[in-house]
Structures are given as structure tokens and as C-alpha cells.
Amino acid sequence: MRLRKVDWLFVLAAALVVLFVSLLPSPRDRNPPVPRTPDHQGLVSEKDCLRCHVAGGPRPLPGRHPKRQDCWRCHKVAMD
Numbered sequence: 001m002r003l004r005k006v007d008w009l010f011v012l013a014a015a016l017v018v019l020f021v022s023l024l025p026s027p028r029d030r031n032p033p034v035p036r037t038p039d040h041q042g043l044v045s046e047k048d049c050l051r052c053h054v055a056g057g058p059r060p061l062p063g064r065h066p067k068r069q070d071c072w073r074c075h076k077v078a079m080d
């Protein structure tokens, strides 16, 4: 099978996208860590985070915050 020129361009574009994404900084290192406050001690489930970090809760998430539930993927717990 012979590839046309546009097919090669497509493959090249896809490869560039993959390269670009793999070079993005790993999110966990740069995001605000979970502070060591009494509120954050003894939390065992990411579901607990939403008791406070919801709209209407004591500390709502900013509007542009990612709509994801795997909090610990991006916020490591501060260890000090």
C-alpha cells in the first residue's frame, strides 16, 4: 500500500502531538500541595475532599479547576 503525501503529514502531526504532550511538566510537582491542617488529617478517601471543596462548602474549588475526582493524582500531601 502506498501512502499519499497527506497521510504522511497526518502521521507527522500525530507524532508531534504525542511528543508535545509527553514533554508537558508532570502536574503533581507544581500544584498546591494538600496543607497539613487539622482539616486534612486522617482523610482516607478522595470522596472526603468534597465535603469542603464543593460549591457552597467552606472552601469551594475555583471555577477553572479540573473537574476530576482523583485529587491525589495532582495534589500530594505535604509531609512536614
Ligand code: HEC
Residues within 6 Å of the ligand: 032, 033, 034, 035, 037, 039, 040, 043, 045, 046, 048, 049, 050, 051, 052, 053, 058, 059, 071, 072, 075
Ligand atoms: C474539613 C474540610 C476540608 C476537607 C475534608 C478537605 N479540605 Fe482541603 N482545605 C480546606 C480549607 C479550609 C483549606 C484552606 C486552608 C488554608 O488556606 O489554610 C484547604 C486547602 C486545601 C488545599 C490548598 C489550597 C491552597 O490554596 O494552597 C488543597 C490542595 C486541598 N485543600 C486539597 C484537599 C484534598 C485533596 C482533600 C481530600 C483529601 C481536602 N482538601 C479535604 C478544607 C478541607
Ligand code: HEC
Residues within 6 Å of the ligand: 027, 031, 032, 046, 049, 050, 053, 059, 060, 061, 062, 065, 066, 068, 069, 070, 071, 072, 073, 074, 075
Ligand atoms: C488534573 C489535576 C488536578 C486534579 C485531579 C485536582 N486538582 Fe486541585 N488543583 C489543580 C491545580 C493545577 C490547581 C491550581 C489552580 C490555580 O492555581 O488556579 C489546583 C488547586 C486546588 C485548590 C486550591 C484552590 C484555591 O482556593 O486556591 C484546591 C483546594 C484543590 N485544588 C482541591 C482539589 C480537590 C479536592 C480535588 C479532587 C476533587 C482536586 N483538587 C483535583 C489540579 C488538580
